[in-house]
Amino acid sequence: MLPEAGRKRTADRAVRSADYTRAISAPRSIAPSLVSLSTSLLLIAALIAASAFFSVAEISLAASRRLRLRQLADEGDSRAERVMRLQELPGPYFTVVQVGQNAIAILGGIVGEGALSPFFASAFALWPATAGRADTWGFLCSFVLVTSLFILFADLAPKRLGMTDPERQAVRVVQPMIALMKIFRPVVWIYSKLADGLFRLLGLPTQRDDRITSADILAMTEAGALAGVLAASEQQVIANVFALDTRPISSAMTQRDRIAYFLRDDPDAIVRARIAAEPFSTYPVCDGDIDHVLGYVDAKDLFQRVLNDLPIALTDTGLVRKALIVPDRLSLAEVLDQFRLVGEDFAIIVNEYSLVVGVVTLNDVMSTVMGDLISPFDEEQIVRRDADSWLIDGVTPIQDVKHALDLETLPHADDYETLAGFLMVMLRRVPRRTDSVTWGGYKFEVMDVDSYRIDQVLVSRTGTPGVAAATAAAAAAAEAAQAP
Numbered sequence: 001m002l003p004e005a006g007r008k009r010t011a012d013r014a015v016r017s018a019d020y021t022r023a024i025s026a027p028r029s030i031a032p033s034l035v036s037l038s039t040s041l042l043l044i045a046a047l048i049a050a051s052a053f054f055s056v057a058e059i060s061l062a063a064s065r066r067l068r069l070r071q072l073a074d075e076g077d078s079r080a081e082r083v084m085r086l087q088e089l090p091g092p093y094f095t096v097v098q099v100g101q102n103a104i105a106i107l108g109g110i111v112g113e114g115a116l117s118p119f120f121a122s123a124f125a126l127w128p129a130t131a132g133r134a135d136t137w138g139f140l141c142s143f144v145l146v147t148s149l150f151i152l153f154a155d156l157a158p159k160r161l162g163m164t165d166p167e168r169q170a171v172r173v174v175q176p177m178i179a180l181m182k183i184f185r186p187v188v189w190i191y192s193k194l195a196d197g198l199f200r201l202l203g204l205p206t207q208r209d210d211r212i213t214s215a216d217i218l219a220m221t222e223a224g225a226l227a228g229v230l231a232a233s234e235q236q237v238i239a240n241v242f243a244l245d246t247r248p249i250s251s252a253m254t255q256r257d258r259i260a261y262f263l264r265d266d267p268d269a270i271v272r273a274r275i276a277a278e279p280f281s282t283y284p285v286c287d288g289d290i291d292h293v294l295g296y297v298d299a300k301d302l303f304q305r306v307l308n309d310l311p312i313a314l315t316d317t318g319l320v321r322k323a324l325i326v327p328d329r330l331s332l333a334e335v336l337d338q339f340r341l342v343g344e345d346f347a348i349i350v351n352e353y354s355l356v357v358g359v360v361t362l363n364d365v366m367s368t369v370m371g372d373l374i375s376p377f378d379e380e381q382i383v384r385r386d387a388d389s390w391l392i393d394g395v396t397p398i399q400d401v402k403h404a405l406d407l408e409t410l411p412h413a414d415d416y417e418t419l420a421g422f423l424m425v426m427l428r429r430v431p432r433r434t435d436s437v438t439w440g441g442y443k444f445e446v447m448d449v450d451s452y453r454i455d456q457v458l459v460s461r462t463g464t465p466g467v468a469a470a471t472a473a474a475a476a477a478a479e480a481a482q483a484p
Contacts, residue, residue: 036115040111040112044115044146047104047111048108050100051100051105052154053158055101056169057173057177058094058159059158059159059163059166060166060169061093061094061166063166064166066087068167069084069087070084072167072171079172082175083174086177092188092192093181095188095191095195098191099184099188099191104154115142116142116146117135120141120142121137123138217238217242218239221235221238222235237370244331244368245331245332247331247397247399248332248397248399249326249332249360251398252367252368252397253364256356259284259356261290262285262286264287266314271312275299280299282297282299285320291354291355294323295320295321296320296321296323297314305319324342324346326338326350327349328349328351332365332368335347336362336365346361347360382404389459390459391456391458391459392457392459393456394454394457395418396419397418398417398418398422401419410440423437423444431454432446433449441462443462444457444459445457445458
């Protein structure tokens with residue numbers, strides 16, 4: 001047996017040997033950990049890049065405008081055609097996107113937690129205040145870091161990129177996405193069938209509706225006007241073109257009492273005098289009264305006869321042309337179609353009783369398109385007196401009144417076509433001078449009446465549209481009850 005001192009020296013040598021062994025092996029144990037961390041970080045970066053790809057693919061397909069894609073296809077980019085086909089049936093496409101994004105997010109959490117949590121835990125273990133909960137704090141820090149990286153680089157930045165130029169990004173990712181759809185076809189089929197069944201159960205549409213409506217075009221033109229791409233006047237012209245379908249013919253016609261016409265038996269002197277007093281481009285020719293129209297004469301033909309010293313005889317069948325007769329229920333768009341079909345630019349308007357209610361020309365319709373509130377006669381129908389009042393002719397079309405006053409609707413809108421009709425419906429009688437109606441924040445006061453015809457109406461703001469709209473019917477009923 002070794003003496004006590006010898007055993008002690010042997011134990012000391014063993015301890016020193018173990019300490020030396022740990023000292024020289026420590027760098028070798030740290031090296032694999034550093035390699036594992038760098039590999040995990042590279043894997044996380046790759047997962048973020050893959051998730052960013054799916055984010056761009058998702059938002060670019062959803063935000064791509066079909067008109068722009070059609071332009072790219074017409075320029076020779078066949079990928080744009082593939083994108084448009086995918087927009088028609090986007091189910092499998094978005095299934096691949098969602099499967100990819102969710103799988104990558106789960107895998108990123110697993111890799112991030114396993115790679116970063118130990119290092120954060122080791123760091124917190126060095127602090128006495130957090131040493132007891134080092135593992136918990138390490139997990140939380142790794143979770144927040146990985147989640148933040150995915151939110152910033154795999155979600156926000158790619159989707160913002162896809163929104164700025166969706167069509168170009170969509171054609172860039174369409175080929176890889178089609179390849180992924182083929183690879184994951186079984187998974188796509190299962191999830192697509194489940195989603196289709198769910199949509200059918202809820203009664204929801206499964207296909208995208210790409211029909212472009214007039215509202216879509218108007219919204220685009222309004223956005224273009226706000227962005228400065230279109231002038232405000234250009235945007236208004238486009239809006240007026242689409243309004244032709246809803247504007248009745250009465251909104252642009254010359255009213256019956258303002259029509260300048262000839263009788264078939266009028267002598268040359270009367271014809272010449274009327275042309276001088278009321279110079280128009282076209283004159284109806286009637287038999288006895290205005291409700292028996294035989295045709296019309298063009299002022300150019302009359303001037304030719306005057307220049308050639310020929311008498312003007314309206315009984316001459318070669319001078320009087322056949323007139324286009326249209327009902328008063330047509331829209332301005334339908335009137336344009338009638339002009340195009342018969343090659344005319346002048347029409348007589350009759351009501352259901354075959355009575356003439358007005359005339360309309362192509363120039364009248366085009367004035368409406370150009371946003372002009374001037375009637376065919378040389379008189380303004382709507383005159384703005386100041387910021388809060390207007391003087392309006394009673395025969396002004398109600399559409400023009402609504403436009404000038406910025407009113408969306410008026411009560412009983414199907415029962416009248418002019419401002420005078422609105423007042424009659426609201427008062428339930430023929431209006432008299434000083435009669436008034438309050439509606440929608442405006443007061444409509446009759447200023448002048450000529451043989452039961454409302455000449456002028458003063459419209460002024462009341463400043464309380466809600467209250468006025470709520471009490472207008474009661475006020476109209478009270479005025480009607482007071483009428484003799």
